[in-house]
Amino acid sequence: MKEIKVEHLARVEGHGAITVEVDGRKVKDVKFEVLEGPRLFETITLGKTPAENLSVVPRICAICTLSHRYASLRGLEKCLDIKIPEKTHWMRELMLAGEAIESHSLHVYLLALPDLLGYPNAVAMVTKYADSVVQGLTLKKFGNSIMELCSARATHGENPIIGGFGKFPTNEKLYAIADQAKTLIPYAEGVIDILGNMQYPTFFEKETVFACCNPPDNQYGLVSDEIILSDGKKFSCEDYTKITNERVVPHSFAKRSLYKNSPFSVGSLARVNNLGDRLQERAGDAYEKYKNARWKKNPVYNNLAQAIELLYALEQVPVYVEKLVELKDPPIVKPKRQSGKGTGAVEAPRGTLYHSYEVKDGRMAKVDIITPTAQNYEDIEKYLRLAAEYMVSEGRKDDDVRFQLEVIARAYDPCISCSAHLVKLVRK
Numbered sequence: 001m002k003e004i005k006v007e008h009l010a011r012v013e014g015h016g017a018i019t020v021e022v023d024g025r026k027v028k029d030v031k032f033e034v035l036e037g038p039r040l041f042e043t044i045t046l047g048k049t050p051a052e053n054l055s056v057v058p059r060i061c062a063i064c065t066l067s068h069r070y071a072s073l074r075g076l077e078k079c080l081d082i083k084i085p086e087k088t089h090w091m092r093e094l095m096l097a098g099e100a101i102e103s104h105s106l107h108v109y110l111l112a113l114p115d116l117l118g119y120p121n122a123v124a125m126v127t128k129y130a131d132s133v134v135q136g137l138t139l140k141k142f143g144n145s146i147m148e149l150c151s152a153r154a155t156h157g158e159n160p161i162i163g164g165f166g167k168f169p170t171n172e173k174l175y176a177i178a179d180q181a182k183t184l185i186p187y188a189e190g191v192i193d194i195l196g197n198m199q200y201p202t203f204f205e206k207e208t209v210f211a212c213c214n215p216p217d218n219q220y221g222l223v224s225d226e227i228i229l230s231d232g233k234k235f236s237c238e239d240y241t242k243i244t245n246e247r248v249v250p251h252s253f254a255k256r257s258l259y260k261n262s263p264f265s266v267g268s269l270a271r272v273n274n275l276g277d278r279l280q281e282r283a284g285d286a287y288e289k290y291k292n293a294r295w296k297k298n299p300v301y302n303n304l305a306q307a308i309e310l311l312y313a314l315e316q317v318p319v320y321v322e323k324l325v326e327l328k329d330p331p332i333v334k335p336k337r338q339s340g341k342g343t344g345a346v347e348a349p350r351g352t353l354y355h356s357y358e359v360k361d362g363r364m365a366k367v368d369i370i371t372p373t374a375q376n377y378e379d380i381e382k383y384l385r386l387a388a389e390y391m392v393s394e395g396r397k398d399d400d401v402r403f404q405l406e407v408i409a410r411a412y413d414p415c416i417s418c419s420a421h422l423v424k425l426v427r428k
Contacts, residue, residue, distance in 0.1 A: 004388070004398050018405050020388045027392050030385040032377060032409065042367045050076045050162060050357075053364050057355065060369070062155045063106075066099045066147060067348035068369075069160055070223070071355040076162055078342020079359040080335035087327040088164045091150060094320040095160065096222050096346065097313040098146025101139060103349035104268070104310040107413045108191055109136020112303040115407045116198055132194070135187040139310070142184060146177055146317070163333035171325045181317035185282065188311035195304040196290035204387035204408065205297040208379055209259055210270035211243055213347050220271075220278040220312065222347035228274055229259070230296070237345035240354045244370045256377045257370070263378035266351025267412060268305035269295060276308075283312035299383050300411045306349070338362040348372055350413050373414045383408050 004020040021028040041060050045053040054076060058068040070092055077084065084092075109132055110122040119125045122133055144154040149169050151157025159166045214228035215221035227243065228234050235242055243264065244257045258264070272279075273295055276287045286308050295301045343356040351372025358366035384405050391401045 004392075004401050018384060018402075018409065020384075020392070020401065020405070022392055025393050025395060027385065027389045030381060030388050032381045032384060034377075042369055045364045045367055048364050049362060050080065050359055050364065053357070053367065054162060055158065057367075057369065058156055060371070063103055064099065064348045064350070064353070065156050066095050066151060066160070067346055067353050068355070069151070070096055071344040071346045071348075071353045072357075073160060073162060074223075074344025074346065075342045075355040075357045076344070076359070078344065079340035079357050080162065081337045081340060082163050082333050082335055084164065084333060085327075085330035087168070087324060087330050088333075090320050090323045090327070091165055091168065092160065093221075093223070094317065094324070095147060095150035097316050097320065098143050098150060100143070100222070100309060100313040100349055101317075102143025102147060103413075104306040104313070105136050105139035105143060107349075108195070108303060108307050108310065109133065109139070111413070112306075112410060113191075113194070115410060116195070116303070132191065135190070139184060139187055142177075142180060149173060149177060161332065163335070164330060168324075168329045174321045174324055178318040178321035181314045185311065185314050188307060188314055189282065189286065192286045192290070192304065192307045192311060195307050196286070200294075200298060200300045201387075201404070202294070202298070203390040204383050204404075205294065206382070206386055207297045208382070209262065209264040210273045210296075211259070211264055211266050211375075212271045212274050212352055213237075213345055215275075218278055220275050220280075220283075222271075224345065227345065227352065229264075230270075230274055237354065238343045238356075240343055240345065240356065240370060244354070244375065257375040258378055263382045264375065265299065265379045265412075266372050266375050267302055268309050268349070268351075269299065269302040270351060271347060272305040272308060279308070279312060281315050283308055283315055286311060299379070299408060302411045302413070306413070341366075351375060373412070376412050376414065380409055380412055380414065 004022060017033045019031045019033060041057060045056050054069065054072050057072050058065040060068055073092070113132060114121050114125055117125060117129065126133055147157065148154045150159065152159040152166070210230040211227060213222065213224035214226040214234060215224045225237050226234055227237055227240070243259045272287065276291060279287045290304065339360050341358045343354060345352060345354050347353070352375065353372055354370040356368040357364065387404050387408055388401060391404060
């Protein structure tokens with residue numbers, strides 16, 4: 001018996017490892033291990049005010065800080081019976097688009113492309129793909145600028161608050177980012193063509209179930225109170241436990257989720273598979289150009305799906321700006337009650353994020369946060385096993401097995417630190 005082990009999964013957020021136990025040419029076990037210690041965010045704000053909760057929970061992740069803030073806002077405002085004004089809604093949509101641009105450009109250009117083009121890292125790509133590296137950095141910086149404009153800081157900004165925004169940006173600044181977004185669209189189209197024309201291995205392919213938010217009015221989007229699955233089922237985000245069903249495994253500090261006792265997937269590939277026909281303009285053209293049946297069974301296509309969503313987000317920025325500049329800055333909406341329950345769901349870059357709360361007499365009584373990566377772990381491990389079983393049976397070199405497993409795991413763009421806050425560690 002021997003082990004093929006990836007001691008540290010590089011180019012992902014957080015500390016993870018992969019272990020394959022091999023006996024001859026047979027795989028006995030495959031483990032995707034989360035080595036980050038439990039962070040227990042769900043207990044930190046119990047007894048605190050909703051405003052204090054809102055400031056704490058986005059610290060779960062510096063990359064998806066605004067997704068966490070938006071999901072938290074949606075959950076808290078349901079608890080407090082707050083209906084936000086139209087301008088507040090579109091500002092939140094803009095900030096989420098900015099985060100998608102920042103996160104997708106970071107992953108697609110600087111973390112995934114080195115794998116797919118045969119380089120150890122983005123720096124090594126510069127000799128042949130300098131333009132791609134520069135474009136990725138430019139797009140990431142632009143996404144950060146939108147996040148800073150909306151939230152007052154690129155990371156952990158406090159401007160989005162319960163019932164509105166502390167301050168709205170000037171129309172001049174809004175027009176500036178709209179103009180810049182238009183100039184960056186060709187960058188996204190270029191990387192879509194690179195990823196769309198690549199050949200990907202088929203030996204680990206198997207269909208899975210995809211889940212994501214289902215925006216109203218047949219729109220593509222990142223926010224909704226309804227969840228849609230690729231098997232046709234739909235349900236309210238308030239019933240999120242129908243799909244999360246968290247469980248614990250011995251080799252991980254993060255909980256896992258199953259749907260009907262089987263793995264499922266969330267993220268860009270889930271959104272594009274479930275909602276892709278709703279995409280319009282150039283993002284719709286890219287979807288129609290490259291869509292194929294293998295998207296439903298090969299997680300490596302998540303990289304291409306992220307690139308398509310990057311284009312979608314860039315196209316949406318001017319749309320949101322046009323809506324915002326026509327509206328007056330609204331006042332902060334005050335709570336109508338001090339007790340209630342509510343769940344907020346948004347599509348973070350890595351998939352559906354749930355913040356479910358109960359507030360009693362103005363204090364947090366229950367906090368339940370389900371991150372995308374915690375939902376994806378079972379699916380990741382499923383595909384790692386499929387790849388390992390085939391490659392080991394074929395007698396492939398250990399280094400080749402390690403590399404392919406890293407490519408699969410990295411394609412999900414896992415946020416390991418996000419997922420590790422969910423476990424309470426008990427020793428007996």
